[in-house]
Amino acid sequence: MGPLNIFHQNADNPHGYARGLKARGKTILGYFCSYTPEELINAAGIHPLRLFGAKDDTGIADAHLQAYCCSLVRGALTDVLSGRLDYLDGAVFPHTCDSIQRLSDIWRLNTNLKFFADVVLPVKLTTESSRRYLEEVLRKFRSDLEKGFSITIPDERIRASIKTYNAIRTSLKALYRMHAKKTSPLTAGDLNAIVRGSMIIDRTEAASMLADLAAQIQAPGKADGSEKRVMLVGSVCEHPDIYRLIEQAGADVVWDDLCTGSRYFEGLISEEGDPISALARRYHERIICPAKHSSVTGRGENLVTLSQEHGVQGVIFLQLKFCERPASRACSWRSRPSCLPKVSS
Amino acid sequence: MSTPEKDKTRKFRAAKRMREIMTEYYIDAKSAVQTGRKVAWITSGGPVEPLIVMDVIPVYPENYGAMIGASHMGGDLCSKAEALGYSTDLCSYARADIACAIENGGPIGGLPRPDMLICCNNICGTVLKWYEIHARYFNVPLFIFDTPFCHTEFPEIARRYVRSQLDEYVSFLEGVCGRPFDLEKSREVGALSLQGQRLWQAVLDTAAHRPAPMTAFDAFFFLALIVTLRGTKTVVDFYQELLAEMNERIDRGIWAIPNERYRLLWDNLPVWYRLKWLSETFEAHDACLVADTYTTAWCGSMKYIDENNFFDSMAEAYTRIYLNIGIDEMVKTIYTMIDKYEVDGMVMHSNRSCKPYSFGQYDIQKMIQEHKGIPCMVIESHMTDERSFSESQTATRIDAFMEMIKQKKG
Ligand code: SF4
Ligand code: SF4
Ligand code: SF4
Numbered sequence: 001m002g003p004l005n006i007f008h009q010n011a012d013n014p015h016g017y018a019r020g021l022k023a024r025g026k027t028i029l030g031y032f033c034s035y036t037p038e039e040l041i042n043a044a045g046i047h048p049l050r051l052f053g054a055k056d057d058t059g060i061a062d063a064h065l066q067a068y069c070c071s072l073v074r075g076a077l078t079d080v081l082s083g084r085l086d087y088l089d090g091a092v093f094p095h096t097c098d099s100i101q102r103l104s105d106i107w108r109l110n111t112n113l114k115f116f117a118d119v120v121l122p123v124k125l126t127t128e129s130s131r132r133y134l135e136e137v138l139r140k141f142r143s144d145l146e147k148g149f150s151i152t153i154p155d156e157r158i159r160a161s162i163k164t165y166n167a168i169r170t171s172l173k174a175l176y177r178m179h180a181k182k183t184s185p186l187t188a189g190d191l192n193a194i195v196r197g198s199m200i201i202d203r204t205e206a207a208s209m210l211a212d213l214a215a216q217i218q219a220p221g222k223a224d225g226s227e228k229r230v231m232l233v234g235s236v237c238e239h240p241d242i243y244r245l246i247e248q249a250g251a252d253v254v255w256d257d258l259c260t261g262s263r264y265f266e267g268l269i270s271e272e273g274d275p276i277s278a279l280a281r282r283y284h285e286r287i288i289c290p291a292k293h294s295s296v297t298g299r300g301e302n303l304v305t306l307s308q309e310h311g312v313q314g315v316i317f318l319q320l321k322f323c324e325r326p327a328s329r330a331c332s333w334r335s336r337p338s339c340l341p342k343v344s345s
Numbered sequence: 346m347s348t349p350e351k352d353k354t355r356k357f358r359a360a361k362r363m364r365e366i367m368t369e370y371y372i373d374a375k376s377a378v379q380t381g382r383k384v385a386w387i388t389s390g391g392p393v394e395p396l397i398v399m400d401v402i403p404v405y406p407e408n409y410g411a412m413i414g415a416s417h418m419g420g421d422l423c424s425k426a427e428a429l430g431y432s433t434d435l436c437s438y439a440r441a442d443i444a445c446a447i448e449n450g451g452p453i454g455g456l457p458r459p460d461m462l463i464c465c466n467n468i469c470g471t472v473l474k475w476y477e478i479h480a481r482y483f484n485v486p487l488f489i490f491d492t493p494f495c496h497t498e499f500p501e502i503a504r505r506y507v508r509s510q511l512d513e514y515v516s517f518l519e520g521v522c523g524r525p526f527d528l529e530k531s532r533e534v535g536a537l538s539l540q541g542q543r544l545w546q547a548v549l550d551t552a553a554h555r556p557a558p559m560t561a562f563d564a565f566f567f568l569a570l571i572v573t574l575r576g577t578k579t580v581v582d583f584y585q586e587l588l589a590e591m592n593e594r595i596d597r598g599i600w601a602i603p604n605e606r607y608r609l610l611w612d613n614l615p616v617w618y619r620l621k622w623l624s625e626t627f628e629a630h631d632a633c634l635v636a637d638t639y640t641t642a643w644c645g646s647m648k649y650i651d652e653n654n655f656f657d658s659m660a661e662a663y664t665r666i667y668l669n670i671g672i673d674e675m676v677k678t679i680y681t682m683i684d685k686y687e688v689d690g691m692v693m694h695s696n697r698s699c700k701p702y703s704f705g706q707y708d709i710q711k712m713i714q715e716h717k718g719i720p721c722m723v724i725e726s727h728m729t730d731e732r733s734f735s736e737s738q739t740a741t742r743i744d745a746f747m748e749m750i751k752q753k754k755g
Contacts (some may be wrong), residue, residue, distance in 0.1 A: 044440060064707050068697045095494055098470050102704035105672040109708060123466055124491040134507035139503060293473055293489055296480040307371060322434045324471060324700050
């Protein structure tokens, strides 16, 4: 099976992959948000597995969550309560939105996994004091992992993990760029599966498969250049159908601002100096999601830059029903430039 | 139902004074441009004392949101915000307030324009985006006071981070106001703030008396001062007066409802546009809502305040407030309240507007039923957006709930 198929398969069936890993004796930690310092989990020899939440709502979460809760949070609780995550050794909750925060409480009180951590990162990412605090939170998380699993995580292992992640992120970005320049046969839907798959499969394997994939690509895409170039903006996107819908409408997602996309791979980590400080800098400086604060116009400006860079003709804001974040129009309100026609939201 | 004559005795004298104070306060705020004072918009859980020290007038969009809700203007304003592109799933305070800012609508002709914005995320993350929106719209400086969530602990690293932000906050204010922060005045304001909180707690505590001289609905009304003017002498004087009136009522046997038989605890923000209806519906069952978790939140952090070092201790007090802690911590406060106020049941307002307050309620409910053996009911609404409220469904639920309580208690 070629690497593309492997990414697709595991993005579609993360539980199957995780069970396989578990059978081989691997420790697995689930996590919810791309602010999770997964580089540290990986450095600990533990497998970080991104949880996207069940797509079927069995009603099992109803005893804990109201109906007006977003599907990601409900889905995650559905998965864990129904035993589908029985391979997990623990879970990590970074500080993100209010719903995830309460999910953390509910999860902690209703599951009995070996490991549990709240990684309470700063929300304000503009000051030196918040950078310092972020670094301290990472050091605390490292020691929580060490205590929780009776291990030590030496600096060299963190450095090696940083290298792996830099390789993953560099390849993902290269693949995105090729697609945006129409020099790749991969579709936007393929790229989405590749990013999600990279959060599921073993990171060393992911890094090497991504490098292979980038090297293999020679043929230009089947797109004839007449499609409208659009950018997808939101939190996470795990609905392959959206890409098909957009394609059918005669457009192509040439770039995105998603945590299952460019926000995941933008921002490499320095391989010099103290690895925790380097990690802290990456998380402090990365492109924020609407759960964080950088500057009041930062997100809007970033969208403008991205759309200019990639010749975007329209922006599609993707928002999960019941999401409490005014992530889309509200966020770009008054900073949405006239060069960005709104396609829908 | 009570007769008009009874209503007259049951009216609080202090209510008139409170209205006067709030009117003066809003006049002051609205004439700030003429008087040369600065106005800061601040979140309800934000550290207001440094503003008082700097003689900046604090204005609370959330207090205004309550006013919008109570005057039934929420639905209309929320729909305006929706037309601007804001999702119906957003907090209705945020929607209504954003619509007011842009449309200049709302009660009292809108809020005075801010010179600065102070956003503290100890209540929720929504305020972060809400205040960013205002910062763009009004083009004024925004200070974010970031209070790490304390699920199970308040680690030393968080304490240091928040403490350092107090200094940053002071520098920010000095920059915007163009004058130094007065440490001596800061001590005075701190002492007044603590005194105000103690008095507010004492007022709420009077409802521990059986029958209760006040209800949670009264608390929702009298709350405005501890929120808006905490740290001033006005608050201290007013709550002293209110406390005296409560005690006088106890002495004279004037009770909040005529035949109190059942005592209930309210959880979450009020349903602002149905206060009267809810209070009458419960009263018809001889049920008195004697306390609530919401108004208690403004004195719930007193245990972290160091009387001799108010400024430094603000770091902990503002971080460990009721909404910024894990649900197993929250439930401990509720247990204490159940015992203190001798409560027979709990009414949980599942508030679509406020996810940090509402998610986790079902688990809290289960814990209460297990540990305290009292029944709980759930009412659903968007606290300031009356469009989604179903009065008949809520009435049916209340009837069924009260039936259960009656059977249990006899
Ligand atoms: S959108 Fe925000 S909350 Fe969601 S995964 Fe990304 S960083 Fe986390
Ligand atoms: S940011 Fe929105 S979509 Fe994501 S978990 Fe929170 S509420 Fe759900
Ligand atoms: S979400 Fe809740 S805490 Fe936040 S502003 Fe709205 S009502 Fe207040």
